[in-house]
Amino acid sequence: MKKFWSDCLKNLNPYTPGEQPKEKIELKLNTNENPYPPTQLVNQAICTNGSTDLNLYPDPESDDLRDVIADYHKLFKEQVFVGNGSDEILAFIFYAFFKDKESVLFPDITYSFYPVYAKLFEINYQTIPLDENFKINLDSYASNNSAIIFPNPNAPTSIALSRNEIELFLKNHMNSIVVIDEAYVDFGTETALPLLEKYNNIIITRSMSKSRSLAGLRVGYALGSANLIEGLMRVKNSFNSYPLDRLAQKASIASFKDEEYFLSTCNQIVQTRNNFVEALKALKFSALQPSGNFVLAKPPKTIDAKSLYLSLKDKGILVRYFPSPVQISSYIRITIGTKEQMEKLVSEIKKILS
Amino acid sequence: MKKFWSDCLKNLNPYTPGEQPKEKIELKLNTNENPYPPTQLVNQAICTNGSTDLNLYPDPESDDLRDVIADYHKLFKEQVFVGNGSDEILAFIFYAFFKDKESVLFPDITYSFYPVYAKLFEINYQTIPLDENFKINLDSYASNNSAIIFPNPNAPTSIALSRNEIELFLKNHMNSIVVIDEAYVDFGTETALPLLEKYNNIIITRSMSKSRSLAGLRVGYALGSANLIEGLMRVKNSFNSYPLDRLAQKASIASFKDEEYFLSTCNQIVQTRNNFVEALKALKFSALQPSGNFVLAKPPKTIDAKSLYLSLKDKGILVRYFPSPVQISSYIRITIGTKEQMEKLVSEIKKILS
Numbered sequence: 097m098k099k100f101w102s103d104c105l106k107n108l109n110p111y112t113p114g115e116q117p118k119e120k121i122e123l124k125l126n127t128n129e130n131p132y133p134p135t136q137l138v139n140q141a142i143c144t145n146g147s148t149d150l151n152l153y154p155d156p157e158s159d160d161l162r163d164v165i166a167d168y169h170k171l172f173k174e175q176v177f178v179g180n181g182s183d184e185i186l187a188f189i190f191y192a193f194f195k196d197k198e199s200v201l202f203p204d205i206t207y208s209f210y211p212v213y214a215k216l217f218e219i220n221y222q223t224i225p226l227d228e229n230f231k232i233n234l235d236s237y238a239s240n241n242s243a244i245i246f247p248n249p250n251a252p253t254s255i256a257l258s259r260n261e262i263e264l265f266l267k268n269h270m271n272s273i274v275v276i277d278e279a280y281v282d283f284g285t286e287t288a289l290p291l292l293e294k295y296n297n298i299i300i301t302r303s304m305s306k307s308r309s310l311a312g313l314r315v316g317y318a319l320g321s322a323n324l325i326e327g328l329m330r331v332k333n334s335f336n337s338y339p340l341d342r343l344a345q346k347a348s349i350a351s352f353k354d355e356e357y358f359l360s361t362c363n364q365i366v367q368t369r370n371n372f373v374e375a376l377k378a379l380k381f382s383a384l385q386p387s388g389n390f391v392l393a394k395p396p397k398t399i400d401a402k403s404l405y406l407s408l409k410d411k412g413i414l415v416r417y418f419p420s421p422v423q424i425s426s427y428i429r430i431t432i433g434t435k436e437q438m439e440k441l442v443s444e445i446k447k448i449l450s
Numbered sequence: 451m452k453k454f455w456s457d458c459l460k461n462l463n464p465y466t467p468g469e470q471p472k473e474k475i476e477l478k479l480n481t482n483e484n485p486y487p488p489t490q491l492v493n494q495a496i497c498t499n500g501s502t503d504l505n506l507y508p509d510p511e512s513d514d515l516r517d518v519i520a521d522y523h524k525l526f527k528e529q530v531f532v533g534n535g536s537d538e539i540l541a542f543i544f545y546a547f548f549k550d551k552e553s554v555l556f557p558d559i560t561y562s563f564y565p566v567y568a569k570l571f572e573i574n575y576q577t578i579p580l581d582e583n584f585k586i587n588l589d590s591y592a593s594n595n596s597a598i599i600f601p602n603p604n605a606p607t608s609i610a611l612s613r614n615e616i617e618l619f620l621k622n623h624m625n626s627i628v629v630i631d632e633a634y635v636d637f638g639t640e641t642a643l644p645l646l647e648k649y650n651n652i653i654i655t656r657s658m659s660k661s662r663s664l665a666g667l668r669v670g671y672a673l674g675s676a677n678l679i680e681g682l683m684r685v686k687n688s689f690n691s692y693p694l695d696r697l698a699q700k701a702s703i704a705s706f707k708d709e710e711y712f713l714s715t716c717n718q719i720v721q722t723r724n725n726f727v728e729a730l731k732a733l734k735f736s737a738l739q740p741s742g743n744f745v746l747a748k749p750p751k752t753i754d755a756k757s758l759y760l761s762l763k764d765k766g767i768l769v770r771y772f773p774s775p776v777q778i779s780s781y782i783r784i785t786i787g788t789k790e791q792m793e794k795l796v797s798e799i800k801k802i803l804s
Contacts, residue, residue, distance in 0.1 A: 098677065098681075100547050100627040100651065100677075100678060100681075101546065101547070101681050102545070102546060102547060102548065102549040102550045102551065103549075103550045104545070104549050104550060105545070105546045105547070105549070105681050105684060105685065108684050108685065108688045109688070110683075110684050110687030110688045111687055111688065111691060112687075113507075113510055113691040113692070116507055116509055116510060118509075118513070124506075127507055129505055129506050129507060130505045131505070132505060133502055133503075133504065133505050134504050134505060138504065139502075142496060142497070142697070143496070143497040148487055148493075149487075149666060150487065150488050150492065150663065150664055150665070150666035150667055150701070151483055151484045151485070151486060151487050151488060151663035151664070151665060151666065152478075152483050152665055152666055153467075153470055153481055153483060153659070153665040153666060154665075154666050154668070155470055155472075156467055156470060159472070180534055180690060180693060181690060181692060183689075183690045183691065183692070184689070184690045184693075187689050187690065191456070191458070191459070192455065192456060192459045193454050193455070193456060193459070194456065195456040195457075195458050195459070196456045196457045196458060197456065212687075212688050213688070213689075215688065216685075216688040216689060273454040297454065305507070309504065309505035310504055310505070311504070311505060311506055311507040311508075312503055312504035312505065312506055312507060312508050312695060312696035312697075313504055313695045313696065313697070314508070314692055314693070314694075314695040323452065323454075324454060327452075327454075327455050327459050329464075330459060330462050330464050331459065331462065331570075333464030333465055333466075333566075334462045334463070334464045334465065334566050334567070334569065334570040335537075335538070335541050335567075335570060336534060336535060336537045336538045336541065337465060337467040337537065338467070338535060338537070338668055339534060339538075339668070340668075341666060341667045341668040341695070341697075341698060342666035342667065343496070343666075343667070343695075343697050343698075344695060344697075347504070
């Protein structure tokens with residue numbers, strides 16, 4: 097009985113996030129969360145004055161937070177947009193800059209929310225195959241195309257492009273809007289940020305869910321020219337005046353005040369990741385060279401990816417298995433946790449393989 | 451330089467919320483916030499365990515919160531949808547049920563976000579004039595129309611319809627989807643909730659920003675048949691998997707656990723409002739009979755609405771003045787604060803009038 101559903105509602109093809117199990121599980125390495133809590137400053141910011149001002153609306157423009165982000169990245173506030181997770185921002189970007197375009201291009205293996213947004217706003221899209229090493233193949237993106245989006249590093253491959261590669265690409269795509277989704281950039285990928293000065297056709301999106309340990313608070317941001325950011329503001333103000341609540345604004349500001357903690361947790365994850373990749377290789381996995389806080393790895397011939405995923409699940413260890421696209425269906429994606437968590441995982445994998 | 455803007459972005463006509471001044475002001479009675487803080491249980495919920503789990507994503511389906519809301523209203527969880535403020539939910543409703551329809555109908559004087567959503571999703575709409583007493587004129591809504599939305603009580607008039615009037619209307623609109631926006635229902639308006647059992651073509655939206663003192667947290671919900679709620683879930687999952695953060699979910703649950711506080715603060719506001727209306731009438735204002743936590747009132751002949759608004763602003767008192775539509779441009783809208791706040795306002799108005 098879908099009598100009252102609009103045609104476009106019937107046509108939607110919603111996104112499926114990684115499992116968020118209700119029960120406490122042994123080891124959750126399936127949604128690229130950070131194993132460390134946010135800086136203690138976040139806790140203090142949330143609990144100072146507590147809920148005494150929650151009866152009042154938050155600042156609809158999140159000016160204080162945008163000031164802090166602008167300072168941090170040495171930009172102007174007018175170049176910063178914030179949203180209820182970078183997912184909301186990506187949705188606004190699709191609407192603001194991709195709608196009515198002939199087609200938006202993105203990799204065939206990438207963040208699987210992109211085609212969902214395209215469907216939501218009835219936008220044509222074309223996917224461009226990765227190269228044979230699972231790397232984004234920038235040469236294959238037609239230079240006359242008007243809209244392009246890709247993550248750097250890409251997900252779920254965890255493979256990064258260099259800033260030089262991206263700049264070369266931008267030089268050939270001056271008439272396209274190019275969105276670089278840097279959700280995972282803080283784990284060792286070169287950011288495209290310095291290119292903002294020279295190119296006014298790019299938007300960089302960032303998430304506070306990964307490197308800043310704030311997945312539970314839903315905050316993301318976008319950086320670009322004032323003109324593009326103004327466009328995003330218009331969509332926001334046609335959708336929800338107050339997307340970021342008071343606590344999310346306060347906590348995010350606090351996160352930027354503790355650079356030492358931020359750098360040390362990011363470094364720890366990179367170190368753990370590199371050791372983990374070595375351990376996987378010793379077990380005859382082939383692991384793509386990762387630049388995010390996750391690894392896409394193919395188990396040795398003795399076990400297929402799905403069986404390994406299920407065997408780990410039996411032991412209370414969640415990793416992510418993608419039945420499609422077919423190219424990655426022989427891989428599992430593993431989030432990098434703490435050193436101890438990864439050692440536990442390796443030891444369980446050894447048991448399964450033996 | 452709007453080179454990269456989509457055509458629909460250029461055509462948007464964003465909503466303007468009431469001023470949220472950065473500076474501390476004397477008296478803020480312009481955005482229908484609750485003068486009381488939320489129940490202390492909210493504070494406890496936020497600070498217990500603090501930010502220790504903020505590195506993990508929230509439950510994307512907000513199951514615990516939806517369970518609590520379902521229990522509270524004696525419905526099933528499948529009849530409850532939650533969102534990042536009722537504004538987000540209204541946007542989803544426009545997309546899910548109004549798009550592709552011939553036209554959506556709403557009052558000519560009402561929540562001014564409705565036409566903004568219509569523009570956002572390229573939906574045709576028609577406005578239906580209020581009657582000569584500023585009441586929603588249900589008889590004027592064509593019974594063959596497929597989509598209708600109105601607030602009850604209406605904003606900014608604060609005038610309510612009875613449940614009987616709404617049921618009579620529903621009987622004549624069995625083939626329309628009818629959305630009743632009950633953001634302000636808890637201040638003395640009859641809810642349409644009991645009608646959910648008999649009619650599967652209605653959605654009721656609720657806000658936690660007003661009667662539950664949680665404007666700063668951005669939580670709203672919608673109630674309807676499982677089929678309609680499923681439609682909203684599909685839009686959500688095509689837009690943002692995790693619209694409600696962990697703290698918003700926990701705090702909202704806590705709010706429903708303190709019925710006594712909820713009822714006593716609502717009652718206090720109703721009492722203060724009724725006394726305030728009497729005081730206005732004594733000053734020769736004509737005030738519409740209010741059913742929300744705000745009053746739309748026309749100043750006496752000696753001063754026009756805009757001048758009164760500006761004079762109050764000079765004294766650090768913010769109320770809301772709408773230059774359009776013309777029918778209400780001779781009125782000001784005043785949020786009901788505490789007893790002391792309203793006494794202060796009355797005394798300042800007296801000074802201005804004298």
